Amino acid sequence: MPNPTAAMLVIGDEILSGRTRDANMHYLSGQLTDAGIDLREVRVVSDDPDAIVDAVKALSKTYETVFTSGGIGPTHDDITADCIAAAFGVSIDVRDDARALLEAHYERQGTQINEARLRMARIPDGAALIDNPVSVAPGFTLGNVHVMAGVPAVFQAMVATILPTLTGGAPLVSETYRINRGEGDIAGPLGALAQEHPDLSIGSYPFQKNGKFGSNIVIRGTDKAMVDAALSKLAIEFPE
Amino acid sequence: MPNPTAAMLVIGDEILSGRTRDANMHYLSGQLTDAGIDLREVRVVSDDPDAIVDAVKALSKTYETVFTSGGIGPTHDDITADCIAAAFGVSIDVRDDARALLEAHYERQGTQINEARLRMARIPDGAALIDNPVSVAPGFTLGNVHVMAGVPAVFQAMVATILPTLTGGAPLVSETYRINRGEGDIAGPLGALAQEHPDLSIGSYPFQKNGKFGSNIVIRGTDKAMVDAALSKLAIEFPE
Numbered sequence: 001m002p003n004p005t006a007a008m009l010v011i012g013d014e015i016l017s018g019r020t021r022d023a024n025m026h027y028l029s030g031q032l033t034d035a036g037i038d039l040r041e042v043r044v045v046s047d048d049p050d051a052i053v054d055a056v057k058a059l060s061k062t063y064e065t066v067f068t069s070g071g072i073g074p075t076h077d078d079i080t081a082d083c084i085a086a087a088f089g090v091s092i093d094v095r096d097d098a099r100a101l102l103e104a105h106y107e108r109q110g111t112q113i114n115e116a117r118l119r120m121a122r123i124p125d126g127a128a129l130i131d132n133p134v135s136v137a138p139g140f141t142l143g144n145v146h147v148m149a150g151v152p153a154v155f156q157a158m159v160a161t162i163l164p165t166l167t168g169g170a171p172l173v174s175e176t177y178r179i180n181r182g183e184g185d186i187a188g189p190l191g192a193l194a195q196e197h198p199d200l201s202i203g204s205y206p207f208q209k210n211g212k213f214g215s216n217i218v219i220r221g222t223d224k225a226m227v228d229a230a231l232s233k234l235a236i237e238f239p240e
Numbered sequence: 241m242p243n244p245t246a247a248m249l250v251i252g253d254e255i256l257s258g259r260t261r262d263a264n265m266h267y268l269s270g271q272l273t274d275a276g277i278d279l280r281e282v283r284v285v286s287d288d289p290d291a292i293v294d295a296v297k298a299l300s301k302t303y304e305t306v307f308t309s310g311g312i313g314p315t316h317d318d319i320t321a322d323c324i325a326a327a328f329g330v331s332i333d334v335r336d337d338a339r340a341l342l343e344a345h346y347e348r349q350g351t352q353i354n355e356a357r358l359r360m361a362r363i364p365d366g367a368a369l370i371d372n373p374v375s376v377a378p379g380f381t382l383g384n385v386h387v388m389a390g391v392p393a394v395f396q397a398m399v400a401t402i403l404p405t406l407t408g409g410a411p412l413v414s415e416t417y418r419i420n421r422g423e424g425d426i427a428g429p430l431g432a433l434a435q436e437h438p439d440l441s442i443g444s445y446p447f448q449k450n451g452k453f454g455s456n457i458v459i460r461g462t463d464k465a466m467v468d469a470a471l472s473k474l475a476i477e478f479p480e
Contacts, residue, residue, distance in 0.1 A: 040256065075444040187356030204317060205259075
C-alpha cells in the first residue's frame with residue numbers, strides 16, 4: 001500500500017522577503033518521513049487572502065493531509081483562520097471553547113484579554129482545536145487541513161499533537177553512501193542500479209569539498225532488505 | 241508602478257524528505273528584495289515529471305519571472321531540463337554550445353566526457369545558457385523561466401549572472417522596531433497604523449526570549465520618508 005500523501009503551506013511575507021529563514025518546513029519534512037507519510041509538495045505564499053485560499057483549495061484537494069504554518073496570531077496580518085474558513089465555505093467567529101482557553105490563560109497571567117487577543121479565538125465552524133502547550137492560543141483542524149502557528153516552538157508542539165492521530169505508512173528506511181568521485185563518473189552505473197530497483201528511490205546529491213567533487217548517494221525504500229541489497233551492490237561497484 | 245513579480249520552484253526529493261535543508265530559497269528571497277522584485281510564491285516539488293511540468297506551467301503563467309533550483313546534474317534523477325522543455329512544448333537534445341563548454345572543461349581536467357556528463361548539455365530549443373563559473377555545466381533561460389543548479393555555490397553564481405539582466409522596481413526599504421510586549425498588547429494600535437498607511441506593509445513577528453514575549457515590527461515600503469513617518473508614530477506609541 002502506498003504511503004499517505006501530505007503537503008505543507010507556509011504563510012508569511014517574512015519568509016518571501018528573506019527577513020526570516022523558515023525552519024518549519026525542514027522540521028515537518030523530517031517528522032513526516034519518520035512517520036511514513038510522503039510530503040509531496042510545499043508552497044510558500046504571502047499574507048494575501050486570495051493566494052492563501054487558492055493554495056488551501058488546491059492542496060487539500062490533491063493530497064490526503066495538509067499542514068499550514070503561520071498567520072494565526074492576534075495582529076492585523078494574521079488572516080489564516082479566516083482564509084481557511086473561506087476555502088472550505090464555512091463561517092468563522094470567536095468560539096466559546098477557544099475563548100475559554102485564552103481567558104483562563106490571561107487570567108492566570110493577570111493580563112486583560114482584549115479585542116486583538118480575541119482574534120486568536122476565531123475558529124471556523126466544525127473545526128477541532130489543536131492544543132498549544134507553549135502559548136495556549138490553539139491551532140485547529142478543519143477537514144484534512146491542520147492549521148498551526150509559525151513560531152517554531154509552537155509549530156513543533158502542535159505537530160507532536162497531530163502526528164500520532166494520523167495513520168502513517170511504512171516508515172522509510174534511508175541509507176547514505178558517500179562516493180568521492182564526481183557525479184559524471186558514477187551516473188551511468190547509478191542509473192542502471194535505479195532501473196534494477198524500481199521500488200527504491202535512489203538519489204544523488206553532489207558536493208564539492210576542498211576542490212574535490214563527490215556525491216552522497218541516498219537509497220530510500222520501505223523494505224530494509226532491499227535497501228541493503230542495493231547498498232551492497234553500490235559498495236562493490238564503488239569501493240571506498 | 242508596482243514591482244515586478246517572481247516565483248521560485250525548488251525541485252528535489254531531498255528537500256521534501258528532510259534530508260537536506262534548502263538554502264536557496266532564503267538566499268534568493270533576500271537578493272530579490274534588494275533588487276526590488278517581489279517574490280510572491282515558492283513551491284517545492286519532488287523529482288516527479290508531472291509535478292515539475294505542472295508547477296512550471298502554473299508559475300510561469302502567473303508571475304513575470306520564475307527561478308528554478310535543482311535537478312540539472314548528470315544523474316538519472318536530474319530531469320528538470322526535460323520537464324522545462326515539456327512545459328513549454330519545445331524539443332530538447334544535447335546542444336553544441338553547451339557540449340563545447342563541457343568538452344573544454346573536461347579536457348582541461350584530463351577527464352573523459354561520457355554519456356552521463358553529456359546529459360548536462362541537454363538544453364531545450366530556444367533557451368539561452370546561464371554561465372556557471374563554479375563547475376561549468378550551464379543553466380538556461382527559456383521564456384520567463386531561469387533554470388539553475390541546486391548546489392548553493394552554483395545557484396548563487398547563476399543568480400548573480402541573471403539578476404542584473406532583470407528590471408527591478410524600486411528597492412524595498414525595511415525598518416524593524418522591537419517592542420518588548422506581547423502581540424496581544426500591541427495588535428490594536430498596530431492594526432490602526434496599518435490602516436492609516438495602505439501603501440506600507442506592516443508585519444508583526446512575535447518572539448519569546450527568557451520567558452518574556454516581544455514583537456519585531458517590520459515596516460516595509462518603497463518610499464523611505466513614508467516608512468520613517470510610520471516608524472516614528474510607532475516609537476511614540478510604544479517608547480522603548
